Amino acid sequence: MAKELGVGIIGCGNISTTYFSLAPLFKGLKILACADLNRNAAELKAEEYGVKAQSIPELLANSEIDVIVNLTIPAAHFSVSKAILEAGKHVYSEKPLVLTLEEGEELRKVAAEKKLSVGCAPDTFLGGSHQLARKYIDEGRVGRITSGTCHVMSPGMEMWHPNPGFFFVAGGGPILDLGPYYIANLINLLGPVKRVAALTSMANTTRTITSQPLAGQTIPVETPTNIHALLEFVSGATITLSASWDVWSHRHANMELYGTGGSLYVPDPNFFGGVVEASGQNKDIEPLEDWEHPFGKANQESPQGPRANYRTAGLADMAMALIEGRDARCSLERALHGIDVMTSILKSGEEGRFIDMTTTCTQPAALGIEEAQKLLR
Numbered sequence: 001m002a003k004e005l006g007v008g009i010i011g012c013g014n015i016s017t018t019y020f021s022l023a024p025l026f027k028g029l030k031i032l033a034c035a036d037l038n039r040n041a042a043e044l045k046a047e048e049y050g051v052k053a054q055s056i057p058e059l060l061a062n063s064e065i066d067v068i069v070n071l072t073i074p075a076a077h078f079s080v081s082k083a084i085l086e087a088g089k090h091v092y093s094e095k096p097l098v099l100t101l102e103e104g105e106e107l108r109k110v111a112a113e114k115k116l117s118v119g120c121a122p123d124t125f126l127g128g129s130h131q132l133a134r135k136y137i138d139e140g141r142v143g144r145i146t147s148g149t150c151h152v153m154s155p156g157m158e159m160w161h162p163n164p165g166f167f168f169v170a171g172g173g174p175i176l177d178l179g180p181y182y183i184a185n186l187i188n189l190l191g192p193v194k195r196v197a198a199l200t201s202m203a204n205t206t207r208t209i210t211s212q213p214l215a216g217q218t219i220p221v222e223t224p225t226n227i228h229a230l231l232e233f234v235s236g237a238t239i240t241l242s243a244s245w246d247v248w249s250h251r252h253a254n255m256e257l258y259g260t261g262g263s264l265y266v267p268d269p270n271f272f273g274g275v276v277e278a279s280g281q282n283k284d285i286e287p288l289e290d291w292e293h294p295f296g297k298a299n300q301e302s303p304q305g306p307r308a309n310y311r312t313a314g315l316a317d318m319a320m321a322l323i324e325g326r327d328a329r330c331s332l333e334r335a336l337h338g339i340d341v342m343t344s345i346l347k348s349g350e351e352g353r354f355i356d357m358t359t360t361c362t363q364p365a366a367l368g369i370e371e372a373q374k375l376l377r
Contacts, residue, residue: 004030005319006064008089010056010080011071012036012045014162015094018311019069020049026316027377028323035059060087067092067117067322069315074171078103081118085110090322092119092315095180097335099171101343101358104336111332117321119328120335122181123314125188126367127272128296132288133257133264134189134366142278143261145190148239151252152178152270156245158209158219165219167245168207173223174243175342178270182241182255183338184330185269186231189257190239192360193341194232200224200349203246229345234360241345272296273308294372316375317367329364337361 007029009016016034023029033052036042046053059065060083067090070080078098084091085107097120098104111118124130137145152174157164166172187193202225209217225245232238242252255266262281267274273296279285290296295313298306314330321328337359344355365371 003323004028005066005322007031007315008059008062008065008068009034009045009071010036010059010068010084012038012041013071016045016071018309019071019315020045022310022312023315025310025377026312026375028316028319028375029312032064033059033062060084060089065089067315067319070094073166074099074176075166075169078107081107082110085114085116085118088114088116090117090119090318092318092330093121093335095121095335096171096176096342097332097339099176099343101336101340104339108332108336117318117328118332118335119314119318119330120332121311121314121330122184122269123311123317123330124181124269124272125185125364126295126313126317126329126372127308127310128291128293129267129272129274129276130185130188130269131293131295131367131372132276132291133266135291135368136264136276136278136288137189137257137259138366141262142257142259142264142280145235145237145257145259147237148255148257149252150182150186150239150241150255151250152182152254153242153244153247153250153252155248156207156225158207158211160211162211162213164209164211168219168221168223168225170223173225173227173346174245175224175227175345179241179243179342179345180338181269182243183341184334185255185266186233186239187334187337187361188364189266190233190235190237191363192234192337193357194234195354195356196229196231196341196344196348197354198227198229198345198348200346201226224346224349227345227349229348231341271307272310273298291369293369294376295367313375320375327365329367331361331364333359333361334364
């Protein structure tokens with residue numbers, strides 16, 4: 001196989017800027033073309049980043065394209081990804097992969113028939129901080145992880161996103177939008193989930209947008225915005241996950257894991273960097289020594305200060321996995337297991353009972369310093 005894959009992008013909205021701007025950091029990728037239902041949006045991105053603007057049928061038929069990145073809204077992920085596979089291209093999708101387990105199984109079936117690969121964000125668990133936490137656990141530095149807590153809570157998306165309506169309908173909500181970062185990192189750190197239970201609710205049935213350009217518009221809320229879940233892992237660990245867009249402020253840490261020999265404090269899985277802290281049985285909490293991981297180094301300015309942003313690392317790892325004939329870390333089986341976990345959490349909230357997983361997966365291979373450096377140009 002060629003040492004570089006031709007990449008196309010379908011969906012030229014907010015998130016596409018990240019892929020266009022960060023893909024040049026990585027080996028194995030060359031973005032050649034983009035498409036969008038709004039032709040003007042595609043043409044603007046094409047001009048900005050020096051690629052070709054095409055219609056969606058033209059992009060699907062483009063013989064120079066090996067893999068297409070699906071950046072459409074969540075409700076369109078399944079149909080667009082299926083069309084990409086049927087056109088003979090590999091797929092890398094933004095999260096969530098699909099909205100139901102049945103849709104995911106259909107993608108698995110088509111991909112197997114076509115002998116194609118499917119990958120899916122998030123890839124933030126490949127960040128330096130989360131790989132340091134993985135290394136610490138793998139080395140047994142806090143013993144066996146027995147329990148933990150995760151919290152991702154805020155007032156909501158209508159205060160900053162330019163078009164937030166889709167966040168509050170089926171396929172949206174904090175579990176399917178932000179849950180993927182937490183579930184993917186827990187799978188990275190602990191492996192697959194055995195069963196889940198949850199309580200779900202919503203504070204309001206409508207929301208008023210305060211961000212531009214739609215400020216003042218009212219949008220309906222059709223999916224739970226407040227979720228408190230219990231996750232039992234195959235390893236025996238039990239984790240509490242709280243995900244809410246009904247919280248104005250809180251003092252909970254993003255992720256804490258408790259082991260037989262100590263505790264581990266993991267930064268926000270929505271980002272690649274941050275400080276990892278740990279304690280032993282002496283109870284003294286100390287930051288872990290920085291290990292100079294390439295995906296932990298600050299490379300962007302943000303309102304909160306310098307931060308590490310290497311989104312597209314998962315796509316690059318998938319490209320190199322195809323070239324090298326190995327398993328991709330952001331693989332279909334892990335994304336599908338994540339969908340099983342998240343949709344089962346919502347189902348448990350509706351039905352008031354524990355839900356057993358019907359899928360499983362392996363932990364992704366750890367991404368150490370040398371492995372990460374090999375992905376970079």
